[in-house]
Amino acid sequence: xxxxxxxxxxxxxxxxxxxxxxxxxxxxxxxxxxxxxxxxxxxxxxxxxxxxxxxxxxxxxxxxxxxxxxxxxxxxxxxxxxxxxxxxxxxxxxxxxxxxxxxxxxxxxxxxxxxxxxxxxxxxxxxxxxxxxxxxxxxxxxxxxxxxxxxxxxxxxxxxxxxxx
Numbered sequence: 001x002x003x004x005x006x007x008x009x010x011x012x013x014x015x016x017x018x019x020x021x022x023x024x025x026x027x028x029x030x031x032x033x034x035x036x037x038x039x040x041x042x043x044x045x046x047x048x049x050x051x052x053x054x055x056x057x058x059x060x061x062x063x064x065x066x067x068x069x070x071x072x073x074x075x076x077x078x079x080x081x082x083x084x085x086x087x088x089x090x091x092x093x094x095x096x097x098x099x100x101x102x103x104x105x106x107x108x109x110x111x112x113x114x115x116x117x118x119x120x121x122x123x124x125x126x127x128x129x130x131x132x133x134x135x136x137x138x139x140x141x142x143x144x145x146x147x148x149x150x151x152x153x154x155x156x157x158x159x160x161x162x163x164x165x
Contacts, residue, residue, distance in 0.1 A: 014060070015069050029101045030082070032075065037094035044071075046098070050084045053077040055098065 024031040036044065036059065044059025053076060060070035077084065082100045089098045 010066050012066050012068050015063065015067065017069060017071050019071050019073060021073065029099050031100070032096075032098040034073070034096040034098075035094060036091075036096050038069070039094070041091045044096070046089050046096075048084055048087050053079060053084070055087070057096070 019034050019036060022033040024033065032055075034057065039059055039061050043061045044057060047056040048054075049056070055075045055077065056073070058070070058072045060068050063069050077100070081102060083103050086101045087098065088101075089096065091097070
C-alpha cells in the first residue's frame with residue numbers, strides 16, 4: 001500500500017542467468033559444483049527425478065527494488081550410472097555441491113572362471129572374444145607363417161646347392 005492507502009502492484013523484472021557448473025569425476029562419485037554467490041539456501045530448490053533421470057535446480061533472489069535475478073539449470077543423468085536415491089547436495093560459501101554416487105558394477109558370470117576379467121583405470125572389465133574373432137586371428141597367423149616359409153625357401157640358398165660347390 002502507498003501512503004494514501006491504495007494497493008500498489010510492483011511488477012518484478014527478472015534477469016535470467018545460467019550459472020557456471022564445474023563437473024568433477026572421482027572413483028566412487030561425480031560432483032557438480034555450482035557457484036551461487038549472493039543466494040541463500042532458501043532462495044533455490046533442487047529436484048531429483050528418478051524416473052526421468054534428471055536433476056533440476058531453480059532459484060531467484062532480489063537484486064534491489066523490483067529487480068530480481070533467477071536461474072534454471074537441468075542435468076540429464078546417464079542411465080544406470082548413478083545411485084539416484086543417494087544423491088546428496090550441500091550449500092556453503094556460496095557454492096552448491098551435488099554429489100552423485102556411482103552404482104557398483106554388476107558382476108554376472110555363469111561360471112567360476114574369472115580369467116576373462118581385467119582391471120583398467122580402476123574399473124573391472126570382461127574380455128569378450130567371439131568365435132569369428134578367434135578364427136580370424138588363427139587365419140592371419142597361418143597366412144603369416146605360409147608367407148614367411150615361402151620367403152625363406154625362395155631367398156635363402158638351399159643346403160643342397162651349397163654342398164655341390
